[in-house]
Amino acid sequence: MSAKTIVVGNFKGGVGKTKVAVMASWELAHEMNKKVLLIDMDPQANATTLIARSAGITEIESSIFESFENSDLSKSVLNVKENLDLIPAAVSFKNLPKFLYGKFSDDIDQVSYLKTLLEPLKKNYDYIFIDVPPTISDYSDNAMMAADYVLIILQAQELSLEGAETYISYLQFMIDEYNAYIQVAGVLPVLLRPGGRVDHATVERAKELFGEDNVFENYIKHLERLKAWDITGITYKDHHDNRAHQIFIEVVQEMLDKIEHFEGGEVNGE
Numbered sequence: 120m121s122a123k124t125i126v127v128g129n130f131k132g133g134v135g136k137t138k139v140a141v142m143a144s145w146e147l148a149h150e151m152n153k154k155v156l157l158i159d160m161d162p163q164a165n166a167t168t169l170i171a172r173s174a175g176i177t178e179i180e181s182s183i184f185e186s187f188e189n190s191d192l193s194k195s196v197l198n199v200k201e202n203l204d205l206i207p208a209a210v211s212f213k214n215l216p217k218f219l220y221g222k223f224s225d226d227i228d229q230v231s232y233l234k235t236l237l238e239p240l241k242k243n244y245d246y247i248f249i250d251v252p253p254t255i256s257d258y259s260d261n262a263m264m265a266a267d268y269v270l271i272i273l274q275a276q277e278l279s280l281e282g283a284e285t286y287i288s289y290l291q292f293m294i295d296e297y298n299a300y301i302q303v304a305g306v307l308p309v310l311l312r313p314g315g316r317v318d319h320a321t322v323e324r325a326k327e328l329f330g331e332d333n334v335f336e337n338y339i340k341h342l343e344r345l346k347a348w349d350i351t352g353i354t355y356k357d358h359h360d361n362r363a364h365q366i367f368i369e370v371v372q373e374m375l376d377k378i379e380h381f382e383g384g385e386v387n388g389e
């Protein structure tokens with residue numbers, strides 16, 4: 120087993136990146152019996168908060184920054200439920216840039232540190248998801264270098280592809296500059312506004328830009344329940360919950376199909 124590593128990307132805040140990273144990890148572990156690690160690379164720790172709340176975890180002893188300092192990611196791996204582990208973030212992680220510049224003089228080493236630390240953990244998982252802040256930064260650079268795939272979020276109600284487009288051009292820069300080995304797993308339309316509809320012109324432009332096959336057929340609808348889970352944690356109590364879970368299960372299935380298609384065969388090492 121060697122994990123497929125996936126970063127959820129878009130250089131804009133509040134587009135649903137964290138929700139997708141958390142829910143994709145959750146459904147793979149819960150519904151599909153895959154071993155999953157979610158890495159929170161955002162000092163704001165939104166993914167950590169949502170997962171902790173959902174799993175009833177009240178105390179986090181060690182977060183990702185301590186692991187970076189000790190050169191051992193396994194120290195901060197937290198089991199949250201069956202099949203699902205988390206490497207939590209905390210505000211201390213804001214010191215990552217200072218730390219990397221102090222530790223390494225070459226920028227290739229600075230951007231490759233997560234990749235180096237992640238290597239020994241890959242054998243323990245089927246999938247690793249990385250949630251990143253919406254900035255071009257050491258956080259996103261390290262995630263891009265460590266990942267095999269990027270799942271790009273498309274704001275399907277906006278008339279521009281801004282955010283997704285910037286992400287793609289920066290990805291190309293990382294490939295040219297540092298030989299990043301990363302492929303687009305797909306472009307996932309997300310609706311964040313209530314009552315919103317998919318803007319088909321935007322989706323069509325995304326298909327032209329990213330390739331017809333790369334844009335997901337499924338999309339993440341706006342659901343109040345998904346917002347409510349920020350407060351209650353992820354639940355399974357009524358048909359609103361079931362509907363929300365079902366949306367992510369379908370998206371994850373489509374993502375696995377896409378990855379399998381790229382790799383021309385079985386992706387789970389089975």
Ligand SMILES: Nc1ncnc2c1ncn2[C@@H]1O[C@H](COP(=O)(O)OP(=O)(O)O)[C@@H](O)[C@H]1O
Pocket residue numbers: 131132133134135136137138139165253309310311339340341342343345346347349
């Ligand atoms: N599909 C959705 N429907 C309704 N609210 C959503 C949806 N996806 C995310 N949200 C809410 O929108 C806000 C931003 O989402 P988040 O995943 O944190 O975005 P990002 O990580 O891109 O900043 C959060 O309050 C979240 O609960």
Ligand SMILES: [Mg+2]
Pocket residue numbers: 136137138161165251252
């Ligand atoms: Mg986020």
